[in-house]
Amino acid sequence: MQTILYARVSTDEQTASHQATQARAAGFNIDVVVADEGVSGVSTALKDRPQGRRLFDLLRRGDVLVVRWIDRLGRNYGDVTETIREMMRRGVIVRTVINNMTFDGATTDPMQMAVRDALISFMAATAQAQAEATKEAQRAGIAHAKGRDDAYLGRRPTYDRSQLDDVVARLDAGEAVQAIAKATGLSRGTIYRIRDSRAEAEAALARWAA
Known part of the structure; x- marks a missing residue:
C-alpha cells in the first residue's frame, strides 16, 4: 500500500512542492508526488491531464490518494464526482489535507453511503x-x-x-x-x-x- 499526493497547479506562482509541504505538515507520509502544472481544472478532466493518466495507472486497491482539497481533482462537478466514485470502486481511499476528509467505498450501510455521496456532491x-x-x-x-x-x-x-x-x-x-x-x-x-x-x-x- 502506498500514499500518493496528487498536486495540480494552474499558475506560475503556485508550486507542487508547496502542496507537498502542506500535506506532510498535516501528518501525511507521502510516498509519491504526482503533479500537473499549468493545467486548468475547469476545462481538463483528470483522466485527460498528463500526470492524471499516470495517477490512474499508479493507484492500486488499498492505496491512499491525498489532495490538498477536492478542487485539485477538478473544478467541474461531473468530473470530480465521477473521479471520486471511480477511485472508491477501485478500492482507493481519497483523503484531503484541508479538514482531513476521508472518502472510501468501505461502508455498505445505505444511510452512511447516502451521507457520503451527498457530501461528495456538495x-x-x-x-x-x-x-x-x-x-x-x-x-x-x-x-x-x-x-x-x-x-x-x-x-x-x-x-x-x-x-x-x-x-x-x-x-x-x-x-x-x-x-x-x-x-x-x-x-x-x-x-x-x-x-x-x-x-x-x-x-x-x-x-x-x-
Missing part, C-alpha cells in the same frame, strides 16, 4: 462554484486595477497567488479565520480582508503583478 459543487467565483473576482480585480491611477499601487499585498488560492479554498471549505491564519502564516486581518473582498484581493495582486 464538495464537488463547491469546487465548481469557487472556480466560477474566482474567475469573476479576477475579472473584477483586473478591471478595478486598470481603473486606478497607475502611479498609485497601494500597499503591497502580504500574500502571493499560492497563498490567496489556499485561503480561498479554506474559506470555501468552511475553516475558521483563526485556523486559516495559523495554517497559512498570514494575519487574521489579511484573511478577513480576503474573505470580505476577493475582488480587491485579486486587484492588489494585479496592481503589483504578483
Whole structure:
C-alpha cells in the first residue's frame, strides 16, 4: 500500500512542492508526488491531464490518494464526482489535507453511503462554484486595477497567488479565520480582508503583478 499526493497547479506562482509541504505538515507520509502544472481544472478532466493518466495507472486497491482539497481533482462537478466514485470502486481511499476528509467505498450501510455521496456532491459543487467565483473576482480585480491611477499601487499585498488560492479554498471549505491564519502564516486581518473582498484581493495582486 502506498500514499500518493496528487498536486495540480494552474499558475506560475503556485508550486507542487508547496502542496507537498502542506500535506506532510498535516501528518501525511507521502510516498509519491504526482503533479500537473499549468493545467486548468475547469476545462481538463483528470483522466485527460498528463500526470492524471499516470495517477490512474499508479493507484492500486488499498492505496491512499491525498489532495490538498477536492478542487485539485477538478473544478467541474461531473468530473470530480465521477473521479471520486471511480477511485472508491477501485478500492482507493481519497483523503484531503484541508479538514482531513476521508472518502472510501468501505461502508455498505445505505444511510452512511447516502451521507457520503451527498457530501461528495456538495464538495464537488463547491469546487465548481469557487472556480466560477474566482474567475469573476479576477475579472473584477483586473478591471478595478486598470481603473486606478497607475502611479498609485497601494500597499503591497502580504500574500502571493499560492497563498490567496489556499485561503480561498479554506474559506470555501468552511475553516475558521483563526485556523486559516495559523495554517497559512498570514494575519487574521489579511484573511478577513480576503474573505470580505476577493475582488480587491485579486486587484492588489494585479496592481503589483504578483
